[in-house]
Amino acid sequence: MAVGPACHKDPKGEKGGKSMNHGGATLTNPLITLEHLRRKAIVYLRQSSLEQVEKNTGSQAFQRNQVELAQAYGWPADLIEVIDQDLGKSGCSVDRRTGWQRMLDQIGANAVGCVFAVNISRLGRELLPIEHLRVMAMYHGVLLCLDGRFVDPANPNDT
Numbered sequence: 001m002a003v004g005p006a007c008h009k010d011p012k013g014e015k016g017g018k019s020m021n022h023g024g025a026t027l028t029n030p031l032i033t034l035e036h037l038r039r040k041a042i043v044y045l046r047q048s049s050l051e052q053v054e055k056n057t058g059s060q061a062f063q064r065n066q067v068e069l070a071q072a073y074g075w076p077a078d079l080i081e082v083i084d085q086d087l088g089k090s091g092c093s094v095d096r097r098t099g100w101q102r103m104l105d106q107i108g109a110n111a112v113g114c115v116f117a118v119n120i121s122r123l124g125r126e127l128l129p130i131e132h133l134r135v136m137a138m139y140h141g142v143l144l145c146l147d148g149r150f151v152d153p154a155n156p157n158d159t
Contacts, residue, residue: 027072031143031150036113037079041070042103043116044123045084060087066116069148075113081106100129107136114143114150 043066047059070080085099106112115137117123123130123146137144138153145151152158 039113041075043082046086116145
């Protein structure tokens, strides 16, 4: 599994952040706290059209692999939720994206520790909804993991 630059192996778990054992490797990130791990990890999936959903199954599988990344960082399987209701829905608008709204509702309820998406374009193509997600994440202590890199929306130097 490829791991982004903000990720590192720490066999003894002595560096910052929570240590996890996954396939013999320990993955840590100083941004991840026990409080994040007590809450859900949401893996958000989106493809723009039904044709992509039907014909480009590799993209969907790649996006679903974010579950393994969440587990590698310590989220237990019962606290990882895959939101895939927006498969086949364009990222040009959040209208009719029920999965997007469900994710925002859970963030607002303080039920989420981290949102995983393979890249920012899976979240959407419009800046305003992505900024809304970032602000909600900031206020509710939610990390974002995009392109395998953890971001703390509360840190203005990290977004």
